[in-house]
Amino acid sequence: MRLFFLAALLVSAAPAVSAAEETAAPATSAGVTKDAGPNSHLAAAVRLYQKLDLDAAIAELQLAEDGAKDSEDDRVQVLIYRGLIYSETGKLSAASDQFKRALAIRPWAEVPDGTSPRIAKNFSDARKSLWGMANVKPPQKRMAPAAPRIVPASDVPAAQPAAVPADTSAPVDLPTVDKK
Numbered sequence: 001m002r003l004f005f006l007a008a009l010l011v012s013a014a015p016a017v018s019a020a021e022e023t024a025a026p027a028t029s030a031g032v033t034k035d036a037g038p039n040s041h042l043a044a045a046v047r048l049y050q051k052l053d054l055d056a057a058i059a060e061l062q063l064a065e066d067g068a069k070d071s072e073d074d075r076v077q078v079l080i081y082r083g084l085i086y087s088e089t090g091k092l093s094a095a096s097d098q099f100k101r102a103l104a105i106r107p108w109a110e111v112p113d114g115t116s117p118r119i120a121k122n123f124s125d126a127r128k129s130l131w132g133m134a135n136v137k138p139p140q141k142r143m144a145p146a147a148p149r150i151v152p153a154s155d156v157p158a159a160q161p162a163a164v165p166a167d168t169s170a171p172v173d174l175p176t177v178d179k180k
Helices: 002-023 038-050 054-067 072-088 092-105 117-131
Strands: none
Touching (some): 038 054, 038 072, 054 072, 072 092, 072 117, 092 117
8 A cells, every 4th residue: 555655656746847847947067057148158168167177168158159149248258268278178270260260359359367378379379360460459448529618607708799780781982082
């Protein structure tokens, strides 16, 4: 009897468990759900890169890239981190390609602080081959036009009466000059 009761309990609970599993959002290797947005995937990829879990970081970068179509900042970061990972794994040609793609979007992009000098040189070489120079400065921010200056009433000179123009509608007699 106990065995029958236990079997009935398991059978009745199984549909509830499978329904809960179907409605739950699938989680990635970093514990971030697929519905979480591109920035969370990028953040997860950075954490995985820092932990040297490079395969999982590449997978997160793919998810971040898929969701970063509207964000130039995120696309550049995805490309840079993918280039960093390829550099770490010795895929220098693929790394250079990723760096060049990032630099084509944002020529003044930089690798994160703490990047090894060897990888930073690879990045600099990619910039040099793309733009012909090792460093590119970001564009200067355009200044908004200056707001109009409001002059206090005490600084405004008193109004002067306007000069009245002469009446030009009446004929004017001009003196004549005798020519001899």
